[in-house]
Amino acid sequence: xxxxxxxxxxxxxxxxxxxxxxxxxxxxxxxxxxxxxxxxxxxxxxxxxxxxxxxxxxxxxxxxxxxxxxxxxxxxxxxxxxxxxxxxxxxxxxxxxxxxxxxxxxxxxxxxxxxxxxxxxxxxxxxxxxxxxxxxxxxxxxxxxxxxxxxxxxxxxxxxxxxxxxxxxxxxxxxxxxxxxxxxxxxxxxxxxxxxxxxxxxxxxxxxxxxxxxxxxxxxxxxxxxxxxxxxxxxxxxxxxxxxxxxxxxxxxxxxxxxxxxxxxxxxxxxxxxxxxxxxx
Amino acid sequence: xxxxxxxxxxxxxxxxxxxxxxxxxxxxxxxxxxxxxxxxxxxxxxxxxxxxxxxxxxxxxxxxxxxxxxxxxxxxxxxxxxxxxxxxxxxxxxxxxxxxxxxxxxxxxxxxxxxxxxxxxxxxxxxxxxxxxxxxxxxxxxxxxxxxxxxxxxxxxxxxxxxxxxxxxxxxxxxxxxxxxxxxxxxxxxxxxxxxxxxxxxxxxxxxxxxxxxxxxxxxxxxxxxxxxxxxxxxxxxxxxxxxxxxxxxxxxxxxxxxxxxxxxxxxxxxxxxxxxxxxxxxxxxxxxxxxxxxxxxxxxxxxxxxxxxxxxxxxxxxxxxxxxxxxxxxxxxxxxxxxxxxxxxxxxxxxxxxxxxxxxxxxxxxxxxxxxxxxxxxxxxx
Amino acid sequence: xxxxxxxxxxxxxxxxxxxxxxxxxxxxxxxxxxxxxxxxxxxxxxxxxxxxxxxxxxxxxxxxxxxxxxxxxxxxxxxxxxxxxxxxxxxxxxxxxxxxxxxxxxxxxxxxxxxxxxxxxxxxxxxxxxxxxxxxxxxxxxxxxxxxxxxxxxxxxxxxxxxxxxxxxxxxxxxxxxxxxxxxxxxxxxxxx
Numbered sequence: 001x002x003x004x005x006x007x008x009x010x011x012x013x014x015x016x017x018x019x020x021x022x023x024x025x026x027x028x029x030x031x032x033x034x035x036x037x038x039x040x041x042x043x044x045x046x047x048x049x050x051x052x053x054x055x056x057x058x059x060x061x062x063x064x065x066x067x068x069x070x071x072x073x074x075x076x077x078x079x080x081x082x083x084x085x086x087x088x089x090x091x092x093x094x095x096x097x098x099x100x101x102x103x104x105x106x107x108x109x110x111x112x113x114x115x116x117x118x119x120x121x122x123x124x125x126x127x128x129x130x131x132x133x134x135x136x137x138x139x140x141x142x143x144x145x146x147x148x149x150x151x152x153x154x155x156x157x158x159x160x161x162x163x164x165x166x167x168x169x170x171x172x173x174x175x176x177x178x179x180x181x182x183x184x185x186x187x188x189x190x191x192x193x194x195x196x197x198x199x200x201x202x203x204x205x206x207x208x209x210x211x212x213x214x215x216x217x218x219x220x221x222x223x224x225x226x227x228x229x230x231x232x233x234x235x236x237x238x239x240x241x242x243x244x245x246x247x248x249x250x251x252x253x254x255x256x257x258x259x260x261x262x263x264x265x266x267x268x269x270x271x272x273x274x275x276x277x278x279x280x281x
Numbered sequence: 282x283x284x285x286x287x288x289x290x291x292x293x294x295x296x297x298x299x300x301x302x303x304x305x306x307x308x309x310x311x312x313x314x315x316x317x318x319x320x321x322x323x324x325x326x327x328x329x330x331x332x333x334x335x336x337x338x339x340x341x342x343x344x345x346x347x348x349x350x351x352x353x354x355x356x357x358x359x360x361x362x363x364x365x366x367x368x369x370x371x372x373x374x375x376x377x378x379x380x381x382x383x384x385x386x387x388x389x390x391x392x393x394x395x396x397x398x399x400x401x402x403x404x405x406x407x408x409x410x411x412x413x414x415x416x417x418x419x420x421x422x423x424x425x426x427x428x429x430x431x432x433x434x435x436x437x438x439x440x441x442x443x444x445x446x447x448x449x450x451x452x453x454x455x456x457x458x459x460x461x462x463x464x465x466x467x468x469x470x471x472x473x474x475x476x477x478x479x480x481x482x483x484x485x486x487x488x489x490x491x492x493x494x495x496x497x498x499x500x501x502x503x504x505x506x507x508x509x510x511x512x513x514x515x516x517x518x519x520x521x522x523x524x525x526x527x528x529x530x531x532x533x534x535x536x537x538x539x540x541x542x543x544x545x546x547x548x549x550x551x552x553x554x555x556x557x558x559x560x561x562x563x564x565x566x567x568x569x570x571x572x573x574x575x576x577x578x579x580x581x582x583x584x585x586x587x588x589x590x591x592x593x594x595x596x597x598x599x600x601x602x603x604x605x606x607x608x609x610x611x612x613x614x615x616x617x618x619x620x621x622x623x624x625x626x627x628x629x630x631x632x633x634x635x636x637x638x639x640x641x642x643x644x645x646x647x648x649x650x651x652x653x654x655x656x657x658x659x660x661x662x663x664x
Numbered sequence: 665x666x667x668x669x670x671x672x673x674x675x676x677x678x679x680x681x682x683x684x685x686x687x688x689x690x691x692x693x694x695x696x697x698x699x700x701x702x703x704x705x706x707x708x709x710x711x712x713x714x715x716x717x718x719x720x721x722x723x724x725x726x727x728x729x730x731x732x733x734x735x736x737x738x739x740x741x742x743x744x745x746x747x748x749x750x751x752x753x754x755x756x757x758x759x760x761x762x763x764x765x766x767x768x769x770x771x772x773x774x775x776x777x778x779x780x781x782x783x784x785x786x787x788x789x790x791x792x793x794x795x796x797x798x799x800x801x802x803x804x805x806x807x808x809x810x811x812x813x814x815x816x817x818x819x820x821x822x823x824x825x826x827x828x829x830x831x832x833x834x835x836x837x838x839x840x841x842x843x844x845x846x847x848x849x850x851x852x853x854x855x856x857x
Contacts, residue, residue: 014660015340015341016294016340017338017344020341023385023404023407023408024411025408028404041290042390043389043400044291044397044400048290066316068295099323099335127338128341181582182580183432183433183434183435184579209415209420209421210408210411210412210421211412212416213416214420215425216419218419218424218426218434219432220424220426223425233327233331234328234330234331235331236328236331236333237330
């Protein structure tokens with residue numbers, strides 16, 4: 001029998017949300033049984049030591065003068081990367097830096113400290129990343145399957161989508177009907193409430209969270225948590241220039257978008273202009 | 282006397298324990314946290330609503346409590362009242378966060394510090410708990426559905442029925458972990474070689490939040506934060522250290538009280554209270570979910586732009602305090618006090634904190650276990 | 665003459681009549697007479713006066729839109745763009761006063777004619793889209809103040825409309841093109857960041 005691939009899971013500056021997100025993967029047991037988890041910051045594992053691994057999983061950001069397991073964090077990460085065959089960066093912190101520091105591969109939009117090792121790295125950003133994305137990446141790597149990556153080392157099978165795709169508020173987006181307020185079924189959150197869904201690379205509304213829901217479905221805007229810009233300022237308000245959204249859906253020209261939205265807005269959708277469920281009629 | 286330094290891991294981060302011992306008996310222990318993430322600085326000069334996205338990211342396991350505390354602090358600052366419905370929904374999601382925390386803590390953190398145990402059944406359970414939270418809040422971890430003024434979701438009875446069925450199904454399942462009489466095979470197995478009177482705390486308890494069915498026994502104005510030897514800050518109430526958490530807030534329950542009267546505030550009692558609290562929360566949630574008026578409003582927009590406020594909730598590990606100062610819509614000052622700071626203050630041998638007291642005079646080989654019985658959240662401390 | 669060219673000619677004729685006799689007082693028969701066509705033949709081109717009015721609106725909107733697009737695509741400052749837009753407007757007012765009149769007055773004061781198929785901004789979308797792009801880019805480049813679209817749009821278009829009105833009423837003391845400089849300056853000062 002082949003020995004199981006050795007997987008070392010190390011934590012940078014983190015909140016452990018990535019681990020806790022992964023815990024929600026329904027078949028987590030199947031995955032963990034396929035690997036030898038030589039270290040994990042939370043799950044039972046043997047004592048930590050610097051050692052070789054087939055796969056190094058990093059959760060959390062880099063930060064100068066931050067101590068981890070009695071080592072200097074950045075030096076520890078550097079050693080572990082050198083000793084690993086593949087590196088899986090999970091979470092926006094590990095990929096871009098997020099809110100806590102610098103990423104491993106990128107420092108926001110610049111190349112990061114370990115960009116030189118990008119050939120053995122795979123990025124799964126997200127704050128937290130969806131459990132299925134983490135499971136996908138681990139499976140693909142340990143089974144030695146080819147993962148098609150984009151320019152930021154993200155698997156295309158996950159990040160070619162936008163979080164807008166599959167949103168149940170899409171009809172409101174089509175007809176340019178804004179949500180008046182929070183806490184309502186009706187309306188699209190893109191125009192006022194700051195939803196970044198149409199220009200955020202992620203598949204949250206395609207595969208759903210915890211298998212049942214997503215933030216926009218629960219009336220919360222998408223905060224673009226998979227992007228290098230996360231967290232932007234003023235997350236519950238849409239940035240506009242003279243009332244026109246500063247960020248428009250990916251892949252469309254501003255002219256085309258404005259023409260289309262002007263048309264949609266002018267042709268009022270009667271059904272969607274009212275409350276969906278109304279006691280009076 | 283010898284001092285050994287030990288890094289404690291698997292506590293949502295790490296802590297340094299400096300054990301002063303004589304013949305393997307702990308005479309005193311120093312507790313240090315050497316990580317700092319600067320959350321409060323990060324919030325400064327941002328629109329106050331951003332705190333609803335930033336603060337859950339303080340912690341991957343109890344971030345939802347930080348979200349609710351944030352909403353409450355801002356509501357206090359801006360004089361906003363929320364509807365009964367929003368209140369109930371927050372109780373449900375926060376109650377569920379406490380439940381998933383306790384189960385994960387018991388099987389993933391505490392058990393492995395003594396003996397090995399199949400932890401997949403815990404994850405099997407907690408992923409279902411996460412699912413109920415997600416039905417209301419969109420996702421777990423890290424949602425932002427609770428905002429100043431209420432909640433962002435607008436449920437139908439379809440979700441409510443599903444939530445209720447999930448709750449009763451999981452409550453029944455939980456009976457195999459600890460039943461309503463307080464019987465738990467896994468807990469007894471854990472204590473097969475450990476005396477149940479091990480690890481006594483200070484026998485002083487504090488409850489500051491009043492969410493769910495918890496009753497506050499103190500006033501947050503008597504809280505004082507003090508510099509410690511590491512990056513953690515010590516927290517005192519009326520100049521004394523107090524234990525916060527499930528034991529503190531459930532002493533009026535007769536089953537927990539009986540255990541407490543038998544073993545006082547030992548490790549066993551503390552663990553028992555935590556596991557039993559899960560039952561109490563399930564029962565409470567099954568009761569309040571029927572009080573939801575589906576047509577009631579979910580959200581009221583805050584009108585004021587400036588003010589100072591405090592939000593206190595009973596989080597998985599105890600009382601959690603958020604303080605905010607808002608000026609013209611922007612965060613001017615933010616301060617967070619977490620339960621682990623109360624229980625794990627780093628004080629002196631003469632005036633120890635609850636965890637220090639529990640460690641003293643015990644066998645060094647149990648230090649990891651005793652330390653972890655407080656359910657430590659190192660990331661919360663290093664906010 | 666192709667059908668499209670013929671339609672264009674009918675529209676121009678109609679424009680003149682609208683300007684001379686007013687929109688309501690002009691009938692399809694008047695336009696046919698002026699064109700030297702039979703009324704029956706007219707209906708081959710436009711089934712009703714309303715449809716003619718609508719196509720005319722789309723035509724003018726596109727005409728202005730195309731010109732604005734050229735200005736938007738120039739590599740010049742927002743201040744210079746404002747001047748180009750004012751210039752365009754006043755020049756058109758002199759060259760084709762009926763067209764500008766129609767666009768600014770007939771359309772806005774007879775909205776009920778355009779209710780069926782021309783709702784909202786539908787028929788003027790080519791023009792409005794370019795104006796939006798002009799404003800959006802001005803703010804993005806930090807040359808214009810970020811504000812509500814309509815408060816900026818109203819200031820710009822209302823001002824130009826007012827000047828065109830005064831010119832058409834013969835009240836303006838000087839040639840309208842002499843106002844390009846001060847009017848552009850005022851608009852820029854009012855909208856700048």
